[in-house]
Amino acid sequence: xxxxxxxxxxxxxxxxxxxxxxxxxxxxxxEQAFRSSLSGLKVWWEIVFPxxxxxxxxxxxxxxxxxxxxxxxxxxxxxxxxxxVPGVGAFALAMGLASGYPIGAKISGRLxxxxxxxxxxxxxxxxxxxxxxxxxxxxxxxxxxxxxxxxGGAIAGAHYLSAILVGLMLRFYGRGEPSFTKExxxxxxxxxxxxxxxxxxxxxxxxxxxxxxxAVRESINSLLFVGGCIMMFSVVIEVLTLSGFIGxxxxxxxxxxxxxxxxxxxxxxxxxxxxxxxIGCEVASKxxxxxxxxxxxxxxxxxxxxxxxxxxxxxxxxxxDLSLLPYIGTxxxxxxxxxxxxxxxxxxxxxxxxxxxxxxxxxxxxxxGQASLLxxxxxxxxxxGGILLGFFGRKIVFFSVRKDAKP
Numbered sequence: 529x530x531x532x533x534x535x536x537x538x539x540x541x542x543x544x545x546x547x548x549x550x551x552x553x554x555x556x557x558x559e560q561a562f563r564s565s566l567s568g569l570k571v572w573w574e575i576v577f578p579x580x581x582x583x584x585x586x587x588x589x590x591x592x593x594x595x596x597x598x599x600x601x602x603x604x605x606x607x608x609x610x611x612x613v614p615g616v617g618a619f620a621l622a623m624g625l626a627s628g629y630p631i632g633a634k635i636s637g638r639l640x641x642x643x644x645x646x647x648x649x650x651x652x653x654x655x656x657x658x659x660x661x662x663x664x665x666x667x668x669x670x671x672x673x674x675x676x677x678x679x680g681g682a683i684a685g686a687h688y689l690s691a692i693l694v695g696l697m698l699r700f701y702g703r704g705e706p707s708f709t710k711e712x713x714x715x716x717x718x719x720x721x722x723x724x725x726x727x728x729x730x731x732x733x734x735x736x737x738x739x740x741x742x743a744v745r746e747s748i749n750s751l752l753f754v755g756g757c758i759m760m761f762s763v764v765i766e767v768l769t770l771s772g773f774i775g776x777x778x779x780x781x782x783x784x785x786x787x788x789x790x791x792x793x794x795x796x797x798x799x800x801x802x803x804x805x806x807i808g809c810e811v812a813s814k815x816x817x818x819x820x821x822x823x824x825x826x827x828x829x830x831x832x833x834x835x836x837x838x839x840x841x842x843x844x845x846x847x848x849d850l851s852l853l854p855y856i857g858t859x860x861x862x863x864x865x866x867x868x869x870x871x872x873x874x875x876x877x878x879x880x881x882x883x884x885x886x887x888x889x890x891x892x893x894x895x896x897g898q899a900s901l902l903x904x905x906x907x908x909x910x911x912x913g914g915i916l917l918g919f920f921g922r923k924i925v926f927f928s929v930r931k932d933a934k935p
Contacts, residue, residue: 550764550767553767553770553771554763554767557766557767557770560766560767560770561763561766561767563766564762564763564765564766565759565760565762565763567762568755568758568759568760568761568762568763569755569758569759571758571762571806572754572755572758572759573755575664575668576751576754576755576758577751577755579627579628579661579663580627580628580631580751580754581747581748581751583623583626583627583631584631584634584743584746584747584750584751585740585743585744585747586623587619587623587631587634587635587638588739588742588743588746588747589739589740589743590619591635591638591642592729592732592734592739592742592743593725593728593729593732593739594724594725594726594727594728594729594732595725596616596619596639596644596728597616597644597724597725597727597728598721598722598724598725598728599615599616599618599619599721600614600615600616600617600618600619600644600724601615601717601720601721601723601724602615602717602718602720602721603615603616603618604717605717606618610695610696610699611652611656611695611696611698611699612649612652612698612699612700612701612703613645613649613652613653614644614645614649616639616644616645617636617639617645617649617652617653617657619635620632620635620636620639620653620657621653621656621657621695623635623657624657624658624659625659625661625688626661626662627661628659628660628661628663628664629658629659629660629661629805629833629837629840630658630754630837630840630841630844631658632653632654632657632658632659633654633657633658633840633841633844633845633855634750634844635653635657636650636653636654636657636658636844636845636850637650637654637844637845637846637847637848637850639653640845640848640849640850641847641848646705647705647849647850647851648701648702648705650845650848650850651701651702651850651851651854651855652695652698652699652701652702652854654841654845654850654854654855655694655695655698655854655855655858655859656691656692656694656695656698656858656862657691657695658833658837658841658855659687659688659691660687660805660830660833662680662684665680665683665684665687665830666680666683666684668806668809669683669809669813669826669830670683673809673810673813673814674813674822674823679823679874681873682823682870682873682874683823683826683827683830683873685869685872685873686827686866686867686869686870686872686873687827687830687831687866689869689872690827690831690862690865690866690869691831691862693862693865694858694861694862694865697861698854698858701854750843750844753840753843754840757836757837757839757840758804758806758836760836761803761804761807761834761835761836762804762807764803764804765800765803765804765807768803774796774799774800775796777795777799778792778795778796778799779792781795781799782794782795790821791815791816791817791818791821793815793816793817794812794815794817794821794824794825796811796815797809797811797812797815797822797825797826797829798812798825798828798829801825801828801829801832801834802832802834802835803834803835803836804834804835804836805829805830805832805833805834805836805837808825808829808834809826809829809830812825812826812829813826819874820870820874820875823870823874824867824870825867827866827867827869827870828863828864828866828867829863830866831859831862831863831865831866831867832859832860832862832863833859838852838855838856838859841855
């Protein structure tokens, strides 16, 4: 028990050594650290903050007003057999698809806090509802980095399809665990949804003004943390590049990957993407490798999402009993799936390295698989499935008459 360098001691010494080395590196490269931090701040202020704040506030409002509870009752027959999660998981999935990282994790953590899902169900939700948004996939990556809107379908299609596949696979995670949200009540779904909405609103009890203020305050606090993560990991990548660490690892892994037919230049984007998603995608778009491998690397990086997003997810579920191990494992699985799905959405024979010239060579499926249409299809499918189950699962009753009522 008193062994030197026990598990806890090693962890403590290693963490302190890394933090000290990082601080020294910032002192040695103050100008570069400042520029990279400023670059991260610019990304957060101009893109992340205005894109996510309205969705964060809307999610808090819908939770407080009981809309999420009603949605859960309505879509329970759809989400339960498909993904093994309660109906409220549809809200986390829809918001995650629409607004991107890390709102899926935030809503999943909130659902667990409200006792609307079990621990296992919450871990399933965090793992597959935390996705990138179409604005980032098409606007930032396809158009901004590759200068090719036609690539948006290939990137978004691989990302969203891999997320859905991961969600389907997660049905078997913790399958033997009890689920207190599963009910056998045959009551009409619409009446049940209306009752759940009213019950949740009464349980919350806050006036709308207070609810709105709390939503704005909590959302801004969450986004401030997101901004700090983006800035810090921007500095980390810059310091690792200047110190030669990324170059050294790239040379070693490049020799290994070349045995599998991959260009050594794919390693640097993957290492950058290991830490931060935006920087990794940008490095991949500029890498001197074939276009197919560029998109393949980008799809893997976006699915993995980076340690920056991982730290954001950890904070979003910090006050719950949810474990991050299933999330980390599924990020790796989704990264592999998204990279392999590149074969479905893009022609592997494409060898053009200048991204501005790829418009005409993108496959027809990629052109048809525009991310906005895919997102709309998924959300509408969830809603339509729940409505159809409500109509055909049980006869709709708009009013009832008590048997003991007197004429």
